[in-house]
Amino acid sequence: MAGNNTKILKKANTYLVLNSIISAESITIEDVAKKTKLSRPTIVNIVKELTERDIIFKSGYAEYTGGRLPTLLSLNANAYYTIGIDFEFPPIRMVISNLKGEVIEKRGISVDKNATRNEIIQAMFEELDDLIASSGIAKEKFIGIGIGLLGYLKANEGISIEILRILDWKDVDFKSLVKERYNLPVYMQNDIHMMALAEKRLFLPQIEGDFAYIGIRPGIRSGIGLAMYINGSFYGGTNGNAHLLGHMTIDLNGAPCFCGSKGCLESIAGEPNLVMRYKRLLGEDLDNVDIHSIRDIYARALDGEATAKDVLDEAGSSLGIGIANVVKLFGLTTVVIGGPDSELYTSIIRDHLKKNIFKYMANDLEIIVGQLQEDLFPLGSCFLVIDQFFKEPRLYL
């Protein structure tokens, strides 16, 4: 028992020391002691072990203040690497990053839309094998694989319950499949939360309070998705499904949604429905209208076309109401809108959002437009692994 307790204490102390080094670019043992309240000999022992394992290194000397020059310690970002996957469909994107989340290699594939579950998984594995091989990084240098997955999940169990746009995708034990092939720890979360995590780390480190990230990227990614950042971390719900903002009911008498409900935000503002409604309103032969995406509608609205503007206004109004409900529910003062990539559309959403919350809430609300681009979506899954690595040093130290 005593031995076990000593071990646990050592792990906890290692965690404290490591995190104080990570949160500073470089730091002296004296400053680690101030931050952690641990004794100097305890820190020196931990530092020795972390240095031997190459996780930290002596990066220089602090300014001379009398006595011996104090050594500076820093994280060795290239001690280990992680793999992140953004499993959208048909695109599947992947990156390799170091411990600081710096991208080493990245790539993406687009799988045939009619592919079966097994064909899709096989295509992903082959690309991943190739990515690992071309990086030249030794297998033992990888600390884990993170996956951001669309659809309905049991994230903790690593099960993907359903992806509607892949016909034979039901109850797939995705985590086990990846784990068996690569023999690495595998972590899974919904894709919107992984995008939000990457956005936060790369572009919004200054946000300390709660915020909602609303993912409304154009493209087949049918998620009008939500990631709630509460008390310093993203809230996934019991099974990791706290992201389905697109299926919030907005119109009680609305059109049926593919989820089985009706009047969902998705059925009004989701890209395929938006494009279809626009074509119908034009009243032209649908096949002859050269409109395939929401970006085409942005372009026409900017040219001053009234129908395009009306359609965007209707969708933006629904989104504004949906986001306003989230703001009121959580008392938020910050909302991040990820990826409408149209200033016109963003301003429509912003106007409707502000109209649908109390005036004083609107005054306090900061609306930020996200900057994350598609090729970096999988980086969030790298951060998921890195966070686990530093949170659970017992696995590695």
Ligand SMILES: [Zn+2]
């Ligand atoms: Zn729905």
